[in-house]
Amino acid sequence: MCGFMGVVSSSEPAAALMYEGLLCLQHRGQDSAGMVTFEDSFHLKKGNGLVQDVFTTNNMPRLRGNVGIGHVRYPTIGSGDSEDAQPFLTAYPYGMAIVHNGNVTNYHELRQHLKEKKTLLNSNCDVEVLLHAFGIELARLGVPDLTPEVLFDVTESLFKLVKGSYSGALMIANYGILAFRDPFGIKPCIYGKRIEADGNTTYAVASENVALDILGFTDWTDVAPGQAVLFRPGKEPVSRTCSDQKEHFPCIFEHVYFARPDSLIDGISVYKTRRRFGQQLAKRIRELEPQLEIDVVIPVPDSACTAAGTLARELGVEYREGLVKNRYIGRTFIMPDQKHRTAGIRRKLNAIPLEFENKNVLLVDDSIVRGNTSRKIVELARQAGAKKVYFASCSPKVQHPCVYGIDMATRKELVARDRSSKEIAAAIGADFLIYQTLEDLVASAQAGNPKITSFCTACFSGHYPTQDITPEMFEALENERLCVRD
Numbered sequence: 001m002c003g004f005m006g007v008v009s010s011s012e013p014a015a016a017l018m019y020e021g022l023l024c025l026q027h028r029g030q031d032s033a034g035m036v037t038f039e040d041s042f043h044l045k046k047g048n049g050l051v052q053d054v055f056t057t058n059n060m061p062r063l064r065g066n067v068g069i070g071h072v073r074y075p076t077i078g079s080g081d082s083e084d085a086q087p088f089l090t091a092y093p094y095g096m097a098i099v100h101n102g103n104v105t106n107y108h109e110l111r112q113h114l115k116e117k118k119t120l121l122n123s124n125c126d127v128e129v130l131l132h133a134f135g136i137e138l139a140r141l142g143v144p145d146l147t148p149e150v151l152f153d154v155t156e157s158l159f160k161l162v163k164g165s166y167s168g169a170l171m172i173a174n175y176g177i178l179a180f181r182d183p184f185g186i187k188p189c190i191y192g193k194r195i196e197a198d199g200n201t202t203y204a205v206a207s208e209n210v211a212l213d214i215l216g217f218t219d220w221t222d223v224a225p226g227q228a229v230l231f232r233p234g235k236e237p238v239s240r241t242c243s244d245q246k247e248h249f250p251c252i253f254e255h256v257y258f259a260r261p262d263s264l265i266d267g268i269s270v271y272k273t274r275r276r277f278g279q280q281l282a283k284r285i286r287e288l289e290p291q292l293e294i295d296v297v298i299p300v301p302d303s304a305c306t307a308a309g310t311l312a313r314e315l316g317v318e319y320r321e322g323l324v325k326n327r328y329i330g331r332t333f334i335m336p337d338q339k340h341r342t343a344g345i346r347r348k349l350n351a352i353p354l355e356f357e358n359k360n361v362l363l364v365d366d367s368i369v370r371g372n373t374s375r376k377i378v379e380l381a382r383q384a385g386a387k388k389v390y391f392a393s394c395s396p397k398v399q400h401p402c403v404y405g406i407d408m409a410t411r412k413e414l415v416a417r418d419r420s421s422k423e424i425a426a427a428i429g430a431d432f433l434i435y436q437t438l439e440d441l442v443a444s445a446q447a448g449n450p451k452i453t454s455f456c457t458a459c460f461s462g463h464y465p466t467q468d469i470t471p472e473m474f475e476a477l478e479n480e481r482l483c484v485r486d
Contacts, residue, residue, distance in 0.1 A: 003028030014068030039065030100168030185225025268448030278310030322355030371415030
């Protein structure tokens with residue numbers, strides 16, 4: 001998962017807007033950040049680190065221009081090297097730059113295809129493949145002038161060529177920004193507009209609407225699956241559906257963990273969805289373990305707090321924030337390797353012993369992936385004096401790798417794979433463990449927008465909506481991740 005933003009204006013500098021927007025999207029990636037703007041030429045700044053570290057008062061003034069794109073990165077394909085930071089640029093056949101969120105599943109095949117065409121790639125990042133594939137198709141058409149129809153035709157060809165999940169923004173020098181979302185609509189993409197003091201309209205596109213909301217953009221519209229939307233200074237956006245794929249499969253893990261609770265994704269409130277997670281979990285506990293003695297419900301901050309509060313109310317049990325989070329430590333799930341995640345969890349969380357001592361504690365977390373973090377948290381609860389430690393996961397068992405942009409690419413790492421709930425409870429040291437059912441998870445999200453009849457639940461169900469995932473692809477992705485970690 002990553003976060004991106006694009007700005008097209010007739011009068012407002014893009015960099016300042018993108019800086020604020022990327023700060024709002026920092027939760028989606030902490031590995032690197034970057035921006036590129038255009039005024040007479042491209043102006044690029046990117047590097048490893050957080051938004052506030054990469055962009056300074058010394059380098060922001062040189063990001064001139066009213067059109068630009070920006071990115072925060074969480075690596076899946078590629079490494080944490082600065083060469084893999086986005087945006088990426090090319091001068092052929094037009095000056096173009098690109099950012100994206102997602103994962104190209106046929107990356108290695110496309111990379112070999114580009115190599116055969118003598119295309120030089122400067123990184124191991126899949127978005128660079130997207131950029132050059134777009135450029136090659138645009139050059140193949142050989143048109144003297146760019147038009148919306150030409151760009152939509154190229155996007156249609158790109159969707160047929162590039163597999164996986166991806167949404168993003170392509171900036172074309174002296175022209176505008178083309179926002180796109182893959183035919184299955186797995187990754188979110190939304191745009192809005194803002195009327196400036198001089199009467200001109202600024203448009204912005206982003207991974208989540210919070211980046212638009214905080215900057216005063218309104219009339220939010222989700223980019224539809226397989227759709228491309230073209231933004232040009234001083235003109236109304238134009239769009240076209242560039243795929244005949246009919247069914248929409250938005251990633252349900254956005255609601256479980258990645259998205260901010262104040263976001264709306266495809267018209268679904270993340271906050272309300274997480275409340276429904278808590279309601280369903282409470283119902284399940286009453287059905288399976290009605291005699292379970294729970295003295296206090298404590299969330300693992302932050303993404304589980306909403307569900308835990310609702311769960312406690314439904315069960316009639318006290319809710320306490322017994323784990324205190326250090327706000328200056330990043331999200332451990334999106335740290336680059338398990339060594340950093342394990343060290344980060346103890347720096348990030350500390351217990352309030354008064355909330356644990358001699359109590360039967362129900363810890364609530366958004367998910368259990370590798371199990372190492374959960375085990376550390378259970379240990380922390382016991383060290384704080386808990387009599388018994390129960391554990392509830394707001395999502396089902398994660399049993400399958402995610403190939404669409406979440407770092408779950410090695411099957412042997414998944415603690416729930418080929419294990420029962422009792423065996424997983426023993427592995428993490430809990431006295432009792434309960435999972436959300438897949439049916440309740442989907443129903444909780446779908447209640448926010450009944451028009452969405454399907455979600456991507458591949459990491460839980462093993463059903464990959466793109467239907468192109470092979471054992472060889474699993475092996476290649478796993479080897480990619482293992483090489484990066486080594």
